[in-house]
Amino acid sequence: MLSEEERFEPSRTIERNLGMELIRVTEAAALSAGRWMGKGNKEMVDQAAVDAMRHAVDGVDMHGVVVIGEGEKDEAPMLYIGEEIGNGNKPEVDVAVDPVDGTRLLALGLPGALAVIATAERGSMYSAPPGVYYMEKIAVGPAMKNVIDINAPVAVNLDRIARARQSRIDDLTAVILDRPRHQDIIRQVREAGARIRLITDGDVAAAIQAAMEDYRGIDIMLGIGGAPEAVLAAAALKCLGGEIQCKIWPRTEEERARFKADGIDMDKVYRTEDLVSSNDVSFAATGITSGDLLDGVQYFGWGARTSSIMMRSHSGTVRYIQARHKWRKGVVQG
Numbered sequence: 001m002l003s004e005e006e007r008f009e010p011s012r013t014i015e016r017n018l019g020m021e022l023i024r025v026t027e028a029a030a031l032s033a034g035r036w037m038g039k040g041n042k043e044m045v046d047q048a049a050v051d052a053m054r055h056a057v058d059g060v061d062m063h064g065v066v067v068i069g070e071g072e073k074d075e076a077p078m079l080y081i082g083e084e085i086g087n088g089n090k091p092e093v094d095v096a097v098d099p100v101d102g103t104r105l106l107a108l109g110l111p112g113a114l115a116v117i118a119t120a121e122r123g124s125m126y127s128a129p130p131g132v133y134y135m136e137k138i139a140v141g142p143a144m145k146n147v148i149d150i151n152a153p154v155a156v157n158l159d160r161i162a163r164a165r166q167s168r169i170d171d172l173t174a175v176i177l178d179r180p181r182h183q184d185i186i187r188q189v190r191e192a193g194a195r196i197r198l199i200t201d202g203d204v205a206a207a208i209q210a211a212m213e214d215y216r217g218i219d220i221m222l223g224i225g226g227a228p229e230a231v232l233a234a235a236a237l238k239c240l241g242g243e244i245q246c247k248i249w250p251r252t253e254e255e256r257a258r259f260k261a262d263g264i265d266m267d268k269v270y271r272t273e274d275l276v277s278s279n280d281v282s283f284a285a286t287g288i289t290s291g292d293l294l295d296g297v298q299y300f301g302w303g304a305r306t307s308s309i310m311m312r313s314h315s316g317t318v319r320y321i322q323a324r325h326k327w328r329k330g331v332v333q334g
């Protein structure tokens with residue numbers, strides 16, 4: 001019989017704390033970037049979030065290397081791919097960041113902008129080849145994990161989900177980014193009879209909602225979105241037990257030819273496991289503008305309130321954390 005202490009191995013305790021520290025990083029990004037809501041300035045939205053996230057991440061107990069970040073070193077002075085972050089202590093981890101998923105949403109004051117960070121054991125996160133910006137994606141929750149196939153027609157995937165759920169296709173809802181490139185997918189979903197929720201941005205949150213067992217508003221996420229966002233979504237889905245399948249997507253015929261010449265396999269299916277292979281994944285996100293998944297930042301004279309989600313693959317625990325932040329400790333509340 002194990003004693004209470006013995007049940008918690010040290011590595012578990014470290015990882016536990018890391019998750020909580022990651023929340024502080026996304027909270028910092030959200031608190032800072034939230035000031036720019038609706039001001040129409042995408043650059044400042046991003047700058048504020050990156051600055052705050054970079055500052056906050058320094059104190060985190062980890063030796064992190066940015067795998068998904070703001071781009072290459074010469075174009076991004078902070079949180080660039082390959083940058084070492086954290087205080088240098090163990091654990092050694094890969095880090096994926098998106099200081100604002102939905103910069104346009106935040107700049108326009110629209111719902112659903114999030115600050116996001118994920119960590120996984122060193123060497124376990126996929127990084128798309130240089131010049132690859134988009135992936136075709138399909139994401140579902142744990143019960144539909146072995147049901148979907150990105151290579152199957154949309155109607156077939158919807159039919160399989162409906163059967164597995166013992167429901168009808170017209171009970172299902174697919175979430176899709178509202179883009180001209182999705183006209184054909186949208187037509188196929190409509191012809192199959194499922195409902196559609198079109199979103200203007202933010203397919204990380206959309207994938208999470210599709211995968212949440214206790215959130216039944218969305219059954220599947222479909223369509224083409226950012227390659228970095230695919231890895232962040234995979235980190236979240238690893239914690240939730242869901243499944244994302246992706247394929248590299250060229251934007252133009254020239255890009256297709258270039259990828260081919262570079263030996264990039266556009267038929268390869270990247271599953272959750274290929275995007276994040278570790279079983280020690282932590283994921284944190286804080287709402288910046290209010291959306292279906294999380295509330296946005298609320299400011300009031302002496303402080304602000306944030307709403308975050310934290311998940312760990314090790315335990316599968318999902319925590320929703322509401323925090324009240326005081327700008328200065330001891331300030332009298334109005």
Ligand SMILES: O=P(O)(O)OC[C@H]1O[C@](O)(COP(=O)(O)O)[C@@H](O)[C@@H]1O
Pocket residue numbers: 098100101102103104177179200201202203204224225226227229
């Ligand atoms: O806007 P595009 O070029 O269609 O790209 C889609 C990607 O943009 C987003 O909607 C927003 O990403 P950013 O906020 O980083 O611009 C992602 O969630 C999505 O993967």
